[in-house]
Amino acid sequence: MISFYPGPSKVYEEIPRYVKDAHTLGILSMNHRSEAFMRLCEKTIRLLKKKIDIPKSYSVFFTCSSTECWEIIAQSLIQRESIHLFNGAFGKKWFDYTKRLRPEAQAFPFNREDVLMPRSYASGEVIAITQNETSNGTAVNCTIIKKIKELNPDNLIAVDATSSMGGIHLDFTSADVWFASVQKCFGLPAGLGILICSPRAMEKAAQLDEQNHYNSLTFLRKNMEQWQTPYTPNVLAIYLLMRTLQQVAPIEKINRKLIKRAQRWYKFFAPSKKIRALIKNQDVRSNSVITVEGQSQLLDSAKTKATKKGLLLGEGYGDLKKETFRIANFPALKKKEIQKLEAYLSKYR
Numbered sequence: 299m300i301s302f303y304p305g306p307s308k309v310y311e312e313i314p315r316y317v318k319d320a321h322t323l324g325i326l327s328m329n330h331r332s333e334a335f336m337r338l339c340e341k342t343i344r345l346l347k348k349k350i351d352i353p354k355s356y357s358v359f360f361t362c363s364s365t366e367c368w369e370i371i372a373q374s375l376i377q378r379e380s381i382h383l384f385n386g387a388f389g390k391k392w393f394d395y396t397k398r399l400r401p402e403a404q405a406f407p408f409n410r411e412d413v414l415m416p417r418s419y420a421s422g423e424v425i426a427i428t429q430n431e432t433s434n435g436t437a438v439n440c441t442i443i444k445k446i447k448e449l450n451p452d453n454l455i456a457v458d459a460t461s462s463m464g465g466i467h468l469d470f471t472s473a474d475v476w477f478a479s480v481q482k483c484f485g486l487p488a489g490l491g492i493l494i495c496s497p498r499a500m501e502k503a504a505q506l507d508e509q510n511h512y513n514s515l516t517f518l519r520k521n522m523e524q525w526q527t528p529y530t531p532n533v534l535a536i537y538l539l540m541r542t543l544q545q546v547a548p549i550e551k552i553n554r555k556l557i558k559r560a561q562r563w564y565k566f567f568a569p570s571k572k573i574r575a576l577i578k579n580q581d582v583r584s585n586s587v588i589t590v591e592g593q594s595q596l597l598d599s600a601k602t603k604a605t606k607k608g609l610l611l612g613e614g615y616g617d618l619k620k621e622t623f624r625i626a627n628f629p630a631l632k633k634k635e636i637q638k639l640e641a642y643l644s645k646y647r
């Protein structure tokens with residue numbers, strides 16, 4: 299089965315070999331306070347910074363998931379207020395989780411066909427932006443995020459890049475906090491999150507010095523000074539990340555490949571067709587998640603028959619469950635696999 303699900307998604311073909319190596323090398327029972335783990339952690343973070351172009355001055359932490367990162371930000375970087383700019387289910391979920399911990403969180407929803415307009419906000423310590431909204435296949439350009447940062451110099455900008463990091467070339471200088479989990483563009487099994495913080499974010503964390511949770515940023519930072527984590531981490535996942543990072547091309551190259559493939563998909567699903575791109579505005583279309591809309595019975599039958607042919611399409615998400623399906627455009631997918639899906643979908647256009 300070839301999975302086009304936008305997470306958990308197809309893993310790199312080399313993964314079984316790397317897992318076998320991990321077993322042979324004793325990684326599966328490695329002590330997370332050992333010298334060997336500290337070296338693995340340091341090496342993985344160094345490679346990650348190099349391969350996806352993270353500024354040297356930024357700090358990188360391992361978490362369990364992106365959902366955990368939502369909570370870490372609410373706990374350790376927001377005292378009272380945050381501003382949430384979103385146009386879909388994941389941004390909304392981030393807002394909902396934050397609101398439970400920080401009731402003064404404010405929502406600023408926008409239409410999914412609209413370009414997010416940079417403006418200044420009167421309050422809010424953190425401005426939360428979902429860079430790639432996996433539920434509907436829209437994306438916010440980093441130049442817009444940068445503008446929002448410039449217009450709100452007193453706020454920290456936090457960005458959910460769960461379904462773009464590792465595939466799209468992100469300008470990390472345009473925001474203070476970034477996070478993702480590895481089961482999307484990184485082409486790995488689920489169970490590891492990556493949290494990236496600018497020096498400004500770390501300053502704010504030090505000021506607040508919040509220590510009420512096992513995953514408080516204060517503890518993450520203290521442990522990471524020794525290339526460690528506050529709890530026993532997913533050592534296998536860190537090892538697999540290290541191995542795949544060694545193998546993948548630099549992000550500029552991956553980014554170019556994904557954009558080319560995305561353009562091909564959007565042309566394939568032109569507006570005149572029976573199944574067509576959900577997002578009409580080219581300026582807000584995601585390059586890593588393609589959402590396709592059509593009459594629900596047609597989509598249903600297309601999905602079922604696809605599964606029989608060994609092609610797993612991503613279900614629509616949330617409100618869009620019935621009238622859409624999603625196609626991951628992630629780096630681990632091979633050209634011939636995409637061609638197979640294209641050939642299959644041709645008859646539905």
Ligand SMILES: *Cc1c(COP(=O)(O)O)cnc(C)c1O
Nearest residue numbers: 305363364365388432460461479
């Ligand atoms: C998948 C996804 C998440 C949730 O990731 P988990 O690893 O399940 O916590 C959050 N935000 C976005 C945009 C996503 O695509």
